[in-house]
Amino acid sequence: MDIAKDLALTDLLCTEDFPAEHSRLRFATGGPGYFIAPLGTGSWPSADDLYAHEAALVQRYEERWGEGSRWGGVTLQERRSRGEDIPEPWDMFSTRADDLRTWAATGTGRWVNLAVADRNTEEEPELLLMVTEIAPP
Numbered sequence: 791m792d793i794a795k796d797l798a799l800t801d802l803l804c805t806e807d808f809p810a811e812h813s814r815l816r817f818a819t820g821g822p823g824y825f826i827a828p829l830g831t832g833s834w835p836s837a838d839d840l841y842a843h844e845a846a847l848v849q850r851y852e853e854r855w856g857e858g859s860r861w862g863g864v865t866l867q868e869r870r871s872r873g874e875d876i877p878e879p880w881d882m883f884s885t886r887a888d889d890l891r892t893w894a895a896t897g898t899g900r901w902v903n904l905a906v907a908d909r910n911t912e913e914e915p916e917l918l919l920m921v922t923e924i925a926p927p
Contacts, residue, residue, distance in 0.1 A: 797850055799827060803818065803919070803921035821878070824922035843917055844891075854893075854895075861889075861926065876927050880924065903920040903922070905917075905918050906918075
């Protein structure tokens with residue numbers, strides 16, 4: 791777990807051009823208006839470690855951009871099930887995690903989002919970073 795490395799990746803994704811089509815890049819997957827990258831990659835002994843790493847990043851992001859917003863992935867999925875259009879990448883991101891943290895990255899026109907993707911118990915949990923120019927729904 792390397793906080794400095796993950797902050798550097800956040801900074802890169804806040805300035806990098808978004809790909810025109812969905813594609814896998816060396817540091818993230820991306821598509822029109824967004825990037826999604828796993829953070830703190832490596833062998834995780836437990837989901838608790840991911841949550842601890844997330845908490846450390848939340849502290850650093852709050853030092854930069856103030857208190858972030860919290861979104862419920864389940865709430866977004868419920869809104870979708872009622873017929874509301876949830877734009878990508880928010881819809882996809884909300885299917886993977888229950889608790890989304892969001893900051894407006896001052897001066898970049900982008901939103902920085904963190905979530906521990908642990909909803910699917912058949913997959914290893916991941917700490918995901920999403921950087922997008924698409925405002926939260």
